[in-house]
Amino acid sequence: MHSNHIHFWRRNEKYDDKIFANQLNITEEPLHATSVTSCGRLCSNLRKSSAFSFMKNVCYCYDSKPTDRFVFTTMGGVVYYSEEPVAKYIECADKIYTYLGDVDLCIKVYSDGRNSTDAADKCRSDGGHLITLDTAEKLHAFSEFATKYTAYHIGLENIEGRWEWTRDSTLVFDPSLWNANEPNGQSVSPPELCGAFFRGSDINGMPGVADVPCCIPFHFVCEL
């Protein structure tokens, strides 16, 4: 699954009054911190940090959560925190995205026109990506939000003749997602090397994807 969940520190009394240093600590020496909050902030800035303990001005950042198997030193007054993933729908609401529970997608539709590169940049600045609509279920779920006869940039690109989802190139592109008569390479210069969501190109208004020029500004859809 995606590793895009944000995290927060949760107080974990279970390991209070214990120091797990020398087995789990990320830095050789404990860090100096003036409060639990600043200790948490220091540890958040260290890659891989997923737990910490704090006492007075002494802050240990751990690279994994202690378990009962680990050796510890007893030290009264130590408080212990560990990192917990935030549920996706909470993260979604925090960033003013819309959560589509049926397909577990957290999306935002932008209606200012951008080319594919600028659209991807905007999604990244939200901490996300251009949306991956790799299944018919996701296409249909998103189509509720899409205006008919309007193209939306999504995270699909033609890389050396192969259609790839930009977020995860190991996902296999399902050709049944194409709109009727797509991909048609209608424009030659610029070539149609980006995939866009489009609804309404056939008589049933079925949602699907179409090949479009990457440089043309369209609405776009980000997901977290």
Ligand SMILES: [Ca+2]
């Ligand atoms: Ca086309």
